[in-house]
Amino acid sequence: SSKDRYVVLGNPIAHSKSPFLHTHFAQQTQQNLDYRPLLAPLDEFDTTVNGFIAQGGKGANVTLPFKLQAFALCTELTPRAKAAGAVNTLLFKTGHIIGDNTDGCGLVNDIVHNAGVNLTGQRILLLGAGGAARGALLPLLECQPAQIVIANRTVARAEELATQFQPFGNVLASSFEAVNGAFDLIINATSASINAEVPPVPASVFSPNCFAYDMMYGNQPTVFMQHAAAQGATTRDGWGMLVEQAAEAFYLWRGVKPATDALLKQHP
Ligand code: NDP
Numbered sequence: 001s002s003k004d005r006y007v008v009l010g011n012p013i014a015h016s017k018s019p020f021l022h023t024h025f026a027q028q029t030q031q032n033l034d035y036r037p038l039l040a041p042l043d044e045f046d047t048t049v050n051g052f053i054a055q056g057g058k059g060a061n062v063t064l065p066f067k068l069q070a071f072a073l074c075t076e077l078t079p080r081a082k083a084a085g086a087v088n089t090l091l092f093k094t095g096h097i098i099g100d101n102t103d104g105c106g107l108v109n110d111i112v113h114n115a116g117v118n119l120t121g122q123r124i125l126l127l128g129a130g131g132a133a134r135g136a137l138l139p140l141l142e143c144q145p146a147q148i149v150i151a152n153r154t155v156a157r158a159e160e161l162a163t164q165f166q167p168f169g170n171v172l173a174s175s176f177e178a179v180n181g182a183f184d185l186i187i188n189a190t191s192a193s194i195n196a197e198v199p200p201v202p203a204s205v206f207s208p209n210c211f212a213y214d215m216m217y218g219n220q221p222t223v224f225m226q227h228a229a230a231q232g233a234t235t236r237d238g239w240g241m242l243v244e245q246a247a248e249a250f251y252l253w254r255g256v257k258p259a260t261d262a263l264l265k266q267h268p
Helices: 018-029 045-054 067-073 079-084 103-114 131-141 155-168 223-230 239-254 261-265
Strands: 004-010 033-039 059-062 089-093 096-100 123-127 147-151 171-174 183-188 206-214 234-236
Touching: 004 018, 004 045, 018 033, 018 239, 018 261, 045 067, 059 239, 067 096, 079 096, 079 103, 079 131, 089 239, 103 131, 103 206, 103 239, 123 131, 131 147, 131 155, 147 155, 155 171, 206 223, 223 234, 239 261
Parallel strands: 004 033, 004 059, 123 147, 123 183, 147 171, 183 206, 206 234
Antiparallel strands: 059 089, 089 096
């Protein structure tokens, strides 16, 4: 057909919500495009991308486990993709593969705009030091918080991240157990909730007006959200982050900002 074509690349990919989100955005903004899941074999990410480009593909989203391979494949990177060391959005121009990372921006838009939490001058605790935590750091620091403490099970990873991002703000590293003081915002960027585990931080990290965010989402509150709520925190899961990262990718491709309110209400 004459429609501009986009895909989401992953392995597995059948359960991705991205085709649903982008098809909704396309209808809402009256953009004539086609967006589908595309399963990439684990050892054939690059050939799958190049094959899609050869067929006239305009862009792609990238999900697990290919965000690092996508980063390596790009000929150009946005500053936030460079800082994240990972790419979730590809834009194809003749002879160029442009890589962006909209995950962190999606997180911040969900917290600041959708949940109405002002991060300026606030103390933030970021749990985890994997890809999702790394991608969140630059967008969070752009909100000019007073401090970000990165706590991780493997403390050396938190220390590496803190060193990398110290030029952009007040960033410290810690183990879970040694986290000091109370925080305005606590973000769970670990995958501990998958195993029904909660990172073992002291109960004193939850300030009286604490906002607790879990990047994971599902049809019920995660164990981290349940724990945070029991400490008096206001909680939110990662559905809005997913919706907002998609909206930002759509904007990069089409130059049109879709409204997200209808999708935010369609929480699984
Ligand atoms: P990574 O595999 O890159 O990192 C995993 C992180 O979780 C590491 O910091 C790891 O610590 C920590 N971890 C894993 N298991 C445990 C545990 N049992 N206890 C404590 N810490 C643990 O994953 P990602 O960063 O890509 O993803 C993290 C989470 O964020 C996932 O749940 C993912 O679903 C979610 N996510 C949500 C998005 C959204 O749009 N809503 C987008 C991207 C991610 P260590 O370094 O010690 O191994």
